[in-house]
């Protein structure tokens with residue numbers, strides 16, 4: 001499949017200080033691409049370069065195989081919400097949308113109604129924007145960004161300032177958009193916000209890429225399996241042999257009378273069936289997916305994460 005957006009070796013230097021360095025990103029059609037990093041990591045700078053709002057110092061950005069600078073109308077291809085949305089508070093949602101449509105020299109009532117429906121603002125379309133919640137304002141701004149029917153939607157920290165209910169709504173909304181075929185690039189400094197919606201993840205720290213991979217693969221490779229049993233030693237021996245026979249090199253340990261398989265690489269139901277068949281007493285199997293979070297916390301707290309770039313391979 002041809003990527004919709006490809007960022008290759010992208011760099012940005014401000015007065016001799018490199019704030020984004022040799023960044024690679026690959027976004028496929030239909031992805032919700034989570035772009036993660038602590039504050040100051042270089043997310044906004046990267047997004048601004050992608051959108052052509054600032055000059056890049058090095059590298060290449062391709063949209064559907066074409067150099068970004070050669071696109072005739074980048075903002076028709078890429079809708080964005082980069083700063084606090086510039087809405088007119090004394091106009092209604094529908095009037096705001098109509099105004100922005102007019103600015104694009106278009107009058108398409110059906111498209112407007114379709115967008116209001118899409119961003120779940122049909123009911124509130126005739127209320128003044130000053131009465132909207134922040135989440136509603138964000139969604140209206142997204143509707144405005146979607147006016148030219150872009151193929152990619154770029155959202156820079158869209159959940160900033162939203163309360164937990166607003167964040168949940170935004171997540172559901174993004175999933176709905178993606179379900180309708182939209183490709184989305186979303187940045188955040190919070191892993192758990194992204195983890196629940198993204199299909200692909202890129203983490204940057206200090207302007208450099210820490211990892212990039214499909215989320216499923218990352219979760220898999222950062223998921224430990226804990227086995228609770230009355231016979232930990234026997235289970236430990238069995239599991240070690242079972243993993244070896246299947247060609248896995250995952251580390252297995254005995255901890256607090258439980259058996260722990262780090263980065264469990266297989267189907268837990270299969271292992272469970274094999275253990276039960278061998279007559280081993282298994283009381284519980286628990287998947288722990290906290291290691292991705294641990295790793296991200298280490299990064300955001302300024303520590304060093306020893307994680308390589310993954311592009312279709314393993315961590």
Ligand SMILES: Nc1ncnc2c1ncn2[C@@H]1O[C@H](COP(=O)(O)OP(=O)(O)OP(=O)(O)O)[C@@H](O)[C@H]1O
Nearest residue numbers: 014019037038039040041042043044045046157189
């Ligand atoms: N115009 C500029 N001139 C000099 N340095 C800049 C400029 N814009 C950004 N930077 C620096 O580049 C680094 C990356 O900033 P950027 O805003 O891209 O990070 P971010 O990951 O988006 O973080 P945040 O979420 O806090 O905005 C920061 O150290 C910032 O101070």
